[in-house]
Amino acid sequence: MTKEVSLEVDLGPLHLKNPIMPASGTFDIRCTLLNQKELNRLGAILPKSIAFQEREGNPGPRICETDCGLLNAVGVPSKGVEYFIKEELPLLKKANNTIIVSLMGNSIPDFCNLAGYLNENKEISALEINLSCPNLNNGILFGVNQDKLYELIFNIKKNTSKPIIAKLSPNVSDIREMALTAKNAGAQIITVANTLMGMAIDVDKQVFRLGNTMGGLSGPAIRPIVVRMIWEIAQSVDIPIIGVGGVYCAENAIEMLLAGASAVQIGSANFFNPHVMLEVIEGIEKYLIKKKYNSIQDIIGLMKN
Amino acid sequence: MKIENINIPLMISGNLIENINLNDNYYRMRIKAPQIARKAKPGQFVMLSMWKNKDPFLKRPFSFYGIESDSGTFDILYKEIGKGTQIMAKSKAGDLVELIGPLGNGFKIPENTNNIAVVARGIGIAALMPLILESKKRGIAIYAFLSAQTGNLLLCSNEINSISEKVFYTTDDGSKGAKGMVTNFLQNVLKEEVIDVVYVCGSKRLTKHIRNLQRKYNFLAFVSLEEHMACGIGACKGCVHKTNDGYKRVCKEGPIFPVEEVIFDD
Ligand SMILES: Cc1cc2nc3c(=O)[nH]c(=O)nc-3n(C[C@H](O)[C@H](O)[C@H](O)COP(=O)(O)OP(=O)(O)OC[C@H]3O[C@@H](n4cnc5c(N)ncnc54)[C@H](O)[C@@H]3O)c2cc1C
Ligand SMILES: Cc1cc2nc3c(=O)[nH]c(=O)nc-3n(C[C@H](O)[C@H](O)[C@H](O)COP(=O)(O)O)c2cc1C
Ligand code: FES
Numbered sequence: 001m002t003k004e005v006s007l008e009v010d011l012g013p014l015h016l017k018n019p020i021m022p023a024s025g026t027f028d029i030r031c032t033l034l035n036q037k038e039l040n041r042l043g044a045i046l047p048k049s050i051a052f053q054e055r056e057g058n059p060g061p062r063i064c065e066t067d068c069g070l071l072n073a074v075g076v077p078s079k080g081v082e083y084f085i086k087e088e089l090p091l092l093k094k095a096n097n098t099i100i101v102s103l104m105g106n107s108i109p110d111f112c113n114l115a116g117y118l119n120e121n122k123e124i125s126a127l128e129i130n131l132s133c134p135n136l137n138n139g140i141l142f143g144v145n146q147d148k149l150y151e152l153i154f155n156i157k158k159n160t161s162k163p164i165i166a167k168l169s170p171n172v173s174d175i176r177e178m179a180l181t182a183k184n185a186g187a188q189i190i191t192v193a194n195t196l197m198g199m200a201i202d203v204d205k206q207v208f209r210l211g212n213t214m215g216g217l218s219g220p221a222i223r224p225i226v227v228r229m230i231w232e233i234a235q236s237v238d239i240p241i242i243g244v245g246g247v248y249c250a251e252n253a254i255e256m257l258l259a260g261a262s263a264v265q266i267g268s269a270n271f272f273n274p275h276v277m278l279e280v281i282e283g284i285e286k287y288l289i290k291k292k293y294n295s296i297q298d299i300i301g302l303m304k305n
Numbered sequence: 306m307k308i309e310n311i312n313i314p315l316m317i318s319g320n321l322i323e324n325i326n327l328n329d330n331y332y333r334m335r336i337k338a339p340q341i342a343r344k345a346k347p348g349q350f351v352m353l354s355m356w357k358n359k360d361p362f363l364k365r366p367f368s369f370y371g372i373e374s375d376s377g378t379f380d381i382l383y384k385e386i387g388k389g390t391q392i393m394a395k396s397k398a399g400d401l402v403e404l405i406g407p408l409g410n411g412f413k414i415p416e417n418t419n420n421i422a423v424v425a426r427g428i429g430i431a432a433l434m435p436l437i438l439e440s441k442k443r444g445i446a447i448y449a450f451l452s453a454q455t456g457n458l459l460l461c462s463n464e465i466n467s468i469s470e471k472v473f474y475t476t477d478d479g480s481k482g483a484k485g486m487v488t489n490f491l492q493n494v495l496k497e498e499v500i501d502v503v504y505v506c507g508s509k510r511l512t513k514h515i516r517n518l519q520r521k522y523n524f525l526a527f528v529s530l531e532e533h534m535a536c537g538i539g540a541c542k543g544c545v546h547k548t549n550d551g552y553k554r555v556c557k558e559g560p561i562f563p564v565e566e567v568i569f570d571d
Pocket of ligand 1: 350
C-alpha cells in the first residue's frame with residue numbers, strides 16, 4: 001500500500017509510527033501468531049506486566065466469558081525481571097523498536113526496585129505502571145487511592161529516566177482526579193483503563209465462577225465506559241492518553257481517537273482474532289484516506305464539548 | 306535464544322462439510338481445512354468459532370476426533386451444552402468455520418509400546434479416538450474402558466469394538482455394561498497382565514483412580530485436561546491447571562499431562 005497518510009503519533013516523550021499496540025497481558029511474544037514483519041508493523045509492543053520476583057498468579061478458574069466480554073482473574077504470574085531480560089527482551093527487541101514494559105509490584109519499594117533495575121536497558125522506550133495492583137500493606141489498589149497513587153508514581157520517577165505511563169484503574173468515582181494526580185506526580189502519559197472489577201456465580205453449582213472470587217471485566221462490554229473516561233480526561237487534564245477497553249475493529253479505535261486518545265491498545269480482541277491489531281491499523285488508514293485527512297493527528301480529540 | 310514454539314499454529318477459515326446429530330445432543334462435524342488437517346496430531350485441538358458480531362466473544366476449544374490428512378479434513382465430536390455449541394449444532398454444510406490450530410502438545414506413544422489402555426467418560430472419547438487409530442496402525446493392542454451416563458451415550462462403541470482387543474463398559478443407570486467405576490475393570494486386567502500406557506479423558510474421578518492404580522501397578526499414564534480458555538495459544542495465562550511443578554497452561558504445556566504431575570484440589 002502506498003503511504004498517503006501519516007499514522008504517526010506523539011505522546012509527549014514517546015513517538016510512535018502508528019497508534020496501535022497490544023494491551024498488557026493479552027499478548028506474548030513467545031507464542032504469537034504474528035510473524036516478524038507483522039510484529040514490526042505495530043506502533044509498539046507491550047508484554048504482560050512483570051514483577052521483580054517470580055510469582056505464580058491466581059488459582060483457576062481464571063477465565064469466565066460474559067455477555068460481550070470476559071472476566072479474568074489471572075493475577076500476574078511472572079517469571080521475574082531477570083528471566084524477562086534474558087529470555088523475553090531479546091525477542092521483543094527483534095520484533096519492534098518501540099518496547100513498553102508494564103510493571104507490577106505490591107509495595108512502593110517493590111515498584112521502585114523494578115523500575116531502577118530496568119533503567120539501564122536502552123531497548124525499553126517507556127514504563128507502564130499497572131496501578132491495578134493491590135498494595136501489600138492494606139490490600140487496596142494503588143489506582144483507587146489518590147495519595148498512594150501520587151506517592152507511587154513520584155517515587156518511581158526518582159528511580160528511572162524513562163517516560164512513565166500510568167495505567168489507571170477505572171474502578172473509581174472520578175477518573176479525572178486520578179489522571180490529574182498521576183500527572184502531578186510526574187507521569188507523562190496515562191493509559192485509560194484497566195479492567196472493571198466484576199463477579200460471576202454459577203447458580204447451578206452455587207460457586208463463584210472464578211478461583212479468585214472476583215475478576216476484571218474486559219471486552220466490548222466496557223468500551224462505552226472507557227470512551228467516556230477518555231473524553232472526560234481529555235476535556236480537563238493536559239496529558240497524552242492511551243485508550244484501552246473493548247476495541248475489536250478500526251471503528252472502535254477511531255472512536256477513542258476522536259474522544260481524545262493519542263494511541264489505542266487492543267486486548268481481549270486478540271483472543272478471538274490474533275490478526276486484529278493489523279486489521280485495525282489498516283482500517284484507520286482507510287478511514288483517514290476516505291475522510292481526506294493527511295494525518296491521524298487531525299482527528300485526535302476532535303470531539304469537544 | 307530459545308524459541309518455544311517452532312510449530313506455529315495457523316489461523317485460517319475452514320469449510321463445514323457435514324454436521325450430523327448422532328443422538329441426543331451429541332454431534333459430529335467434518336471440517337475442510339487442509340493446512341490444519343495435515344499438521345494435526347492425536348491429542349491436539351483447535352480453537353473454533355462459527356459466529357459473527359463477537360457473540361459469543363471467545364472461540365471454543367475442541368479436540369481432533371478424526372484426522373484425514375489426505376482429504377484435508379478433520380472431525381470434531383461435540384456435545385451441545387451452551388451458547389457456542391448451540392450455534393454449532395444449527396450450522397450447515399458450506400458454513401465458514403474460523404480456526405486456530407493445531408494447538409497443544411498431543412499424545413506421546415512411547416517407543417516399544419505393546420499395549421495401551423484408553424479410559425474415557427462420555428465425550429472424553431473424542432480426544433482419544435485418533436490415538437486409538439494411530440495405535441492400531443502401529444500394531445499396538447488396545448484395551449478400551451468406556452463409561453457414560455446411559456448406554457446410548459457410549460459413543461463410537463462399534464468402531465472401538467472392531468479395533469480393540471477388549472472393550473469394557475459401565476453406565477450410571479446400568480443400561481449397558483455394568484454399573485460403577487470402569488477403572489475397576491482396568492484393575493482386574495492389571496492383575497493379570499502388564500499394560501504399558503494408560504490414557505484417560507473426560508473425568509476427574511477416573512483420573513484420580515488411575516493415579517491410585519498407577520502407584521500400585523507402575524505404568525505410564527497420561528490425561529487430557531480441560532480448562533476454560535481465552536486465547537488457546539499460550540498468551541493469556543488463563544487456562545492453568547495445578548501441577549507438581551506449579552501452574553501449567555493446559556493449551557500450551559498440555560492438554561496432555563502425565564497423570565502423576567497433575568494435582569486435583571478436591
Ligand atoms: C483442550 C480441550 C478440548 C476439548 N474437546 C472437546 C471435544 O472434543 N468435544 C466437546 O464436546 N467438548 C470439548 N471440550 C469442551 C468444549 O470446549 C466446551 O464444551 C465448549 O467450549 C462449550 O461451549 P459453549 O459455548 O457451548 O458452552 P458455554 O457454557 O456457554 O461456554 C461458556 C464458556 O465456558 C467455556 N467452557 C464451557 N465448558 C467448558 C469445558 N468443558 N472446557 C473448557 N471450556 C469450557 C466455553 O469455552 C466458554 O468460554 C474441550 C475443551 C478443551 C479445553
Ligand atoms: C487475560 C488478561 C490479562 C491481563 N493482564 C494484565 C496485566 O498483566 N497488566 C495490565 O496492566 N493489564 C492486564 N490486563 C488488562 C488489559 O491490558 C486491558 O486493560 C483490559 O483487558 C481492557 O482492554 P480490552 O477490553 O481490549 O481487553 C489483562 C486483561 C486480560 C483479559
Ligand atoms: S488459553 Fe490463553 S494461555 Fe491457555
